Amino acid sequence: MKINDFTLIVGAAKCGTTSLFFYLSQHPQICPCKIKEPKFFSRDERWKKGFQWYQGLWNWDEQVHKTALEATPGYTDHFPITIEVVQRIASIDANFKFIYIMRNPLERIESALQHGYYQARVGKSGNGEDAFEHFLKSAIDKSKYAQKISEYYRQFPKEDILLLQLDDLKETPSAVMQQVCVFLGIDDSFEFTNLEKAHNKKNSYRTDTLWRKLTRMKRLQPMANLIPEQYKKQLRTYLSRPPRKAKDIPPTLTQKQKKEILRDLREDLHQLHWEYGVDVTRWGFEV
Structure with missing residues (x-):
């Protein structure tokens, strides 16, 4: 199987990439x-697997599909990584x-700061202010949108x-x-549903919630199958609430x-x- 057409949602992180992926x-x-x-x-370890391995990540039907979709915000995370990513894509x-x-x-x-705190990657006791400042610096770097997309414009047609x-x-x-x-050249009359649903909310990636702990217990899975889906969804929402501790609450930016x-x-x-025609005044910034 050979796929020739790909659509990559390359970022930015914490900007709706997961929701856009599932909508599309x-x-x-x-x-x-x-x-x-x-x-x-x-x-590196995945790139070394080769392009054929990458193509095998889709259930592709050439009679139906026009493009293969993936979403990796890490393709525009940090500037050195972005340069290497673009070079690798261009080589395919x-x-x-x-x-x-x-x-x-x-x-x-x-x-991003909330994400880091909820994942316990910053803010745990003992990390201190230095860890917070380091995380904040990284978050700022990932928000330099023009810097990241400029690498794609250098290698690919606008x-x-x-x-x-x-x-x-x-x-x-x-x-x-x-x-x-329209951008992808596919049927633009298709009616998407559930576009109001936000995917990958802040608690969905926590591993310390009661829901995650219960789902790892294999002996409970037969019992879970007996719960009606509508009640299961409510139960999951309730049990996915993280334990609230002061150290889990990210400080508000001053x-x-x-x-x-x-x-x-x-x-x-x-x-x-x-240069790229993005109206940043919508965000309240002067130019």
Whole structure:
């Protein structure tokens, strides 16, 4: 099996990439990857498996599908990684289209901090302020949107790159999905459903919730199958609430920190607005 057409949702992290992936997966002409985030181009150990291994991650039907979809925000995480990822993609003899979705960088950074705290990657007792500052620096770097997408524009035609905003996906989801379909050259009359559902919410990736602990107990699985689906969903929501401890609560960004962040992002936001046509004034920023 050989797949020649791929659609990569390359970022940005915490900007709705998971929701966009699952929305698009509804389309009959799109073949979603078995692993939403394969990280093939960003992880050395996976890249070494070869392109044939990568192609095997889809249940591809050439009579039905027009493009193979995956979503790996790590393809635009940090600048050195982004350069290598783009070079690897460009070395493949296949057709690629890219979708990059953004949001207000201050909101993205605060969401990333919450993600880090909920995953216990920062903020645990003993980490201290240095760990927080290190995590914040990384979150700022990942919010330099223009820096990341510029590497894709250097290697690929601009008509193969689609820039989106999370606000539009939330406010006018049907219009955004139609825009994506036109971009991909697939049936844009297809009606997507459940576009109001946000995927990968903050508690979905925690491993310390009671729900996760119960699902790991194999002897309980037969009992779980007896629970009606509507009640199971309610039960999962309740049991997925994380234990609330003071150390789990990320600190709110201070006004001083916000000013420093915007100072660090000023040049990138200016480039994003004037060179790539992204209206950053919607986020309340002057250009």
